Amino acid sequence: MNAARLRPYRLLLVVALLVLVVDQITKLIIVEWLPVGTYFVGSSLPPVIVIPDFFYLVHITNKGAAWGMFEGYTLVLGLLGVVALYSIFHYRATLGLKRPLMQVAFGLLIGGIIGNMIDRFAYKHVVDFIDLHFGSYRYPSFNIADCGITIGVGLYILATILDAWKARKNGTVTEG
Template sequence: MDNTGQVVSDATKQDVAAPARVNYARLWIIAAVVLILDQVSKLWIVNTVPPGASPYDGGLIAVIPGFFYIIHVYNDGAAWGMFSGYSYILGFLGAIALGAIFYFRQQLELYRPFVQVIFGLLIGGIVGNMIDRFAYGHVVDFLDFHFGSYRYPAFNIADSGITVGVALYVIASVIESFRDYRAKKS
């Protein structure tokens, strides 16, 4: 019997359980793709580009000279080098974030396909940078963009997954709020 007092067969229970497993497949596949791309690219960088390579000291790969370079730098902080020297603490904060995502998965509506895309990107990025932090004590960054005289801080695929995931989450939240507002108004 289910919680309404109706008799539920084993076949019905399996049919109900199957979509839950399938629904999360999108999240895990996206997280795995981001993680694999991140770790493979970092391994290639570590084995190909000398550490510290930058546009100013050689050893880099100029993909689009004056705009896009492949470099090899270490970041023991967070975005833009904030919290430098706290790599392990940032790694533990990443683990806490993953635990929170798991714990609040119903409230975050992880069963929704688009939300799975968002959190797949986030989880893949968080785990990719956590691996670096705990294995090396820093994150390997290698994507280097220049906009005129401005040099954007170097980043990696994990950072990209996190950034795109957060951006999509903000956009989805704004759209959802706008829809709720319009529904209440009409």
């Protein structure tokens, strides 16, 4: 693909690259700085307290997908990432990727997918390090790539709802 063909997707590429770079730099810092297993307050490897009783830095490994689901399927999950990226590329016109909101949404998503794929192929697991507590509830640990994926999907859903609302308002959608 030449530069002229990439130009309409500049925002998507910049957002994806930004998420990927921040994700990989933060994971590299955690891998070099905190030993694996740094997690529970009071353990032999306590977390780094950023905001007491709310935000901690930890170093755990995730050999599965979100919340550790599908543990042990690292290669399959990595290949699913490749399929997702190919699908986004292949269906880019259908997905409306020339629109700015869609570029941001899919840039976040692509950066996150690639960030976690790098971990899966380099480490055989994903590095998670953000640990949030809400009272007695501890949210499952995550990373910057996960943030990109989650926010990207949320923006895509929002854009889809806005498109449907605009179409209904303009009378271009029929009920039934």
